[in-house]
Amino acid sequence: MKQIDDLLKKYFEGKTTLQEENFLKSYFRHEKVLPEHEIYKSLFQVFDEKANEKMAEKVSEKKVLPKVKRFWKQTVAxxxxxxxxxxxxxxxxxxxxxxxxxxxxxxxxxxxFAQNYALEKLNNVSNTLENNLKPLGAITTVKSSMEPVKKIPQIKKRLEKIEETITLNN
Amino acid sequence: MDAAQFNSVILPLTDQLFRMAKSIVCNDEAAKDAVQELNAKLWENRSQLDKVQNLTAFAMKSMRNLCLDWLRTKKPNRDVPLDENLIATMPNPHQLIEQKDMTNYVKQLIDKLPELQRTIIHLRDVEGLEISEIATITATTENAVSVNLSRARQKLRKELMAIWNEKIM
Known part of the structure; x- marks a missing residue:
């Protein structure tokens, strides 16, 4: 067991190789170790326990790629x-x-239909205007016929008075 | 790096990263949070990961930095030297009859090592990494790793011998 003692000495000096350390770990995994080595058994046992420790809650892709991936998925869609x-x-x-x-x-x-309807209505408006403006034509005729009569001063004066009265009433 | 590569390369490191985080922050919940946070950060910067040669070492180094930030912000005085605190918490040797009690005590001893020594012990004795890999992860020299590893192991042996001697007396 001198080999173990030598390895332990090297181990605590930080001079062992990984292979030698694995050899020590294997030795201390046995149920029975020499009484003088018993003191170190718990140390190597702790290293083994720690090495087998796993994160209880596994990291899933959804948790790791939270906003970034889902945001882009939604944006692209x-x-x-x-x-x-x-x-x-x-x-x-x-x-x-x-x-x-x-x-x-x-x-x-x-x-x-809408065009025909609009055309028909516009024609009606045109006819109505034409009919309603016919009396205005008669007035013009009367006015022009009255021109020779206006040469008589008295009649002219009268007519002017009549036109004045009409203008005031309007 | 696309989602498939990320799932096949980074997610399988989850347990290793969790153990690493737990060894530094000494807290299960904080270690889980750290793993989630690191994975999210790695995903956000996945375009840069293609340039990284050793993704495991890179992830472990990032995890250590994240945990050190956590220690600085959440528990500024968490890192207490072993020798000054051990006496107060040292159990009665008669309470250490059961092996389970002894292993719990050893875990406490490891947790009370300074952070760098605790991390180096974890990476070497638990994860079985080479000194050069540990130097990369801890951003120190290989010599510094060897010195700290030796100091940490000797402290543990000293405490174990002290409790053992009292137990058998």
Whole structure:
């Protein structure tokens, strides 16, 4: 057992090799060691215990790569969906005609019908204006016919008074 | 480094990093937190990991630095020299009859070593690393590692002999 004593001496001086230290560890793992070596048994036993110690709660990928990986996964997914939608709308514009008019409270989406309806209504407005302006034409005729009469001073004076009165009333 | 490489290279180091953290902070929960934090940091900087030659040594060194920061901020006076404190906490030799009590006592002795000696003892006697690897992880010279290893072991032997002599008397 001189070999063990020599190795222990070297060990406590910090001069043993890993191989020699493994030999000492193996020796102290035995149930029976020499009484003079018993003192060191607990020391090597502790080293063995510590070497077999494991972290009770294992580190999982989800815990290690917390925000970083999941954040990028979500970002990539959302960006992908957004990009896909953008491409779809860009390549294929909405064909649906969103022009419409409201006629008598009803939504009319038929463009041709709406145009015809608008044209008809505009014609009605035009006819109404034309009919209503016809009396104005008669007034002009009367006015021009009255020009020779205005040469008579008394009548001219009267007419001017009448026009003045009309202007004031308006 | 992508997620698959990270899972196959870094995550298997979890237990080793946990033991390393525990040997420095002497606290299970803090050691677990340190492992989680380190893994998250390594993941965030995974693009830089491809340039690292020895990922195990790099991770261990990073873990030590993280734990030293934790000790500085959370427990500034945690690192107490063994000789000054041991007498007060030394159990009665008659209480150390059971082997289990003795191993618990040895664990306390190791925990009370100065941090560098505690880390070097852990890396050598528990993890079985070469002196050169320990020097890289602890950012010291190989000679400094050997000196600290020897001092740590001799302190442990001295304390063991003291308690043993009292036990058999």
């Amino acid at each position: 959302i960006s992908g969906i957004a990009a896909a939608l953008l491409v779809i709308f860009w390549l294929k514009p909405i064909e649906k005609n969103e022009d419409f008019v409201i006629v008598n409270g009803k939504k009319i989406e038929n463009t041709q």
